[in-house]
Amino acid sequence: MRSSIRFAAIGAMAALTVSLAACGGTADTAAPAPAPAPAPSMSTPGPSSAAAAPASDGVTTNSDVFGPACGQLPQGDAPGGLNAMGPMPVASAASTNPLLTTLVTAVGKVPGLADTLNQQKAITVFAPYNGAFDEVKKAVGDKAFTSLLADQKQLGGLLSYHVVPKRYDAEGLVAAKKTTELAGGDLTIGGTADAPTVTDGMGNTAKILCGNIPTSNATVFVIDKVLMPKG
Numbered sequence: 001m002r003s004s005i006r007f008a009a010i011g012a013m014a015a016l017t018v019s020l021a022a023c024g025g026t027a028d029t030a031a032p033a034p035a036p037a038p039a040p041s042m043s044t045p046g047p048s049s050a051a052a053a054p055a056s057d058g059v060t061t062n063s064d065v066f067g068p069a070c071g072q073l074p075q076g077d078a079p080g081g082l083n084a085m086g087p088m089p090v091a092s093a094a095s096t097n098p099l100l101t102t103l104v105t106a107v108g109k110v111p112g113l114a115d116t117l118n119q120q121k122a123i124t125v126f127a128p129y130n131g132a133f134d135e136v137k138k139a140v141g142d143k144a145f146t147s148l149l150a151d152q153k154q155l156g157g158l159l160s161y162h163v164v165p166k167r168y169d170a171e172g173l174v175a176a177k178k179t180t181e182l183a184g185g186d187l188t189i190g191g192t193a194d195a196p197t198v199t200d201g202m203g204n205t206a207k208i209l210c211g212n213i214p215t216s217n218a219t220v221f222v223i224d225k226v227l228m229p230k231g
Contacts, residue, residue, distance in 0.1 A: 058124065058167030058219050060212040062086065066170070066194065069129065069209035069222060072099060082213070089118035090125055090218035099210065099222050102133040103159075109149055110156040122167035123218045124179070126187070126198055128226045129209055136226050157183050161200075161229050167219055170196050170211050185229035198223060201230030 062082045074081040085093035091107060091114035094100045107113050117123070137145040148155055160183035168176065171193040179187050190205070191197040198221075199205045206225035213220040 058122065058169050058172050060169050060214045060219050062214065064169065064212040064214075065210065066212060067208050067210035067222070069099060073097070073210070086214050087216055090120075090123065090215045090220060091115075091117040093215040094125075094127060094220070097127075097222075099129045100127050102130045103127055106133070106149060106155060107159060110152050110159065113156055113159065117163065118217070120163075120165070120217055123182075124164040124166065124168045124173070125218050125220045126162045126164075126206070126227060127220055127222050128162070128206075129222050129224060132206075132224055132226045158226075158228075161185055162227055169219055170194075170208070170221075173221075181229075183229065187227065196221075198227065200225075200227040202228045204228065 065082060074084075077083045080096040080098050084096060088096075091104075094107075095104045095114075097104075107117070117125070140148075148158070161181045163182040164179045164187075165182050166179070168179070173179070173189045174191065174193050174196050177189055179189065181187060185201050187201075188199040189196055190199065196208050196211065197205050198208075204225055204227070206223040206227060208221050209224055210222040211220075213222070
């Protein structure tokens, strides 16, 4: 399965490399959707706080969640809120997150991918927020973007490049410095545990909009770019 996913990711890049490189050049200037002031329940210490230090196994709690867009999540037990997502496997949890509706639509176009993600034991997911996909669509055009969504192998490979087959919290990611993805290929981790960065194979660097989100089988980092493997 991993070989076919890797092949698919390379296929996707062959079709989109030039345009997405352009996207990588401009996306840094595109600010993520404005985040309202976090609600009281979201005003929690970042991962460097001694009072809320993430577990070394990559499992986090609500108190570890950080980032400028976390305040956009529903509060309390509402669907898409931290209390609701925590007990759910990652694909199911993402399906309720208002920041990830485009990602969820893309995952749904690859048969079996959501189930595969839900069945993983301990993974890290870099989840591009809706605006990240909007930037890709602008860069490659409606036709190329629609074609990618319609190609299950290419899309599956691209999405799997956002999944690490090991569970990390922000502190663990920064300490690791590099991760190898489910699709093959690496990501380079920089920054600090309070503000990690993720650089893909094309040299584009994504920022964390909301990180350390706990689900039952994954730690999720909502990011501001779609990650692309080196072609």
